Amino acid sequence: MDAAHVDNDLVNVLFTEEQILERIGELAQEIETDYDGKELLIVGILRGAVMVMADMARAFTRHVEMDWMAVSSYGSGTKSSGVVRILKDLDTDISGRHVVIVDEIIDTGLTLSWLSSNLSSRNPASVQICTLLRKPEALQMPVDVKYVGWDIPNEFVVGYGLDYRERYRNLRDIGTLAPHVYS
Ligand code: 5GP
Ligand code: MG
DSSP: OOGGGGTTOEEEEEEOHHHHHHHHHHHHHHHHHHTTTSOEEEEEEETTTHHHHHHHHHHOSSOOEEEEEEEEEEOSTTSOOSEEEEEEOOSSOOTTOEEEEEEEEESSSHHHHHHHHHHHTTOOSEEEEEEEEEOGGGGGSSOOOOEEEEEOOSSOEEBTTBOBTTBSTTOSSEEEEOHHHHO
């Protein structure tokens, strides 16, 4: 579905499907150049990163392996606490592998910072992070995000994998959720 199908639930559309696909294509090209001649495993973080993974993997003009992790981060309401629990671990042994973690958004950075050190402890050849969106708060975390689609304002966004109570994930565009939806 697109913005027209969710009536006035969005305050604005930040990125259209077309813009998203174009940016993901650029990121894929950047990654492809950086990992030239190396085998690459991309790890998607369920469930939000499903769309990014699907489009990014297909944007590559080379072979790439895909694996998935699901984590839950304990926290109050919409803020994560940094305490992360693995709900679904990798099926792949990543020792000696080049890994790029793919996520849709980094907010406080707690989840990705934990994940990155967790994967780094498994003796991979390298671990980098790619996120489609980054919020300003994440810049204050000591998490090194190598590939970023866009920096966005500190607003709650939905669409393209990003949900509000499990809805809007299948929205093609990314937009800011209108306050009337929360209440
Ligand atoms: P953090 O970086 O704070 O550890 O958490 C990142 C996670 O919080 C994301 O993977 C996502 O699930 C959720 N999140 C953070 N900001 C937003 C947002 O604006 N919209 C949605 N739908 N989820 C968000
Ligand atoms: Mg996520």
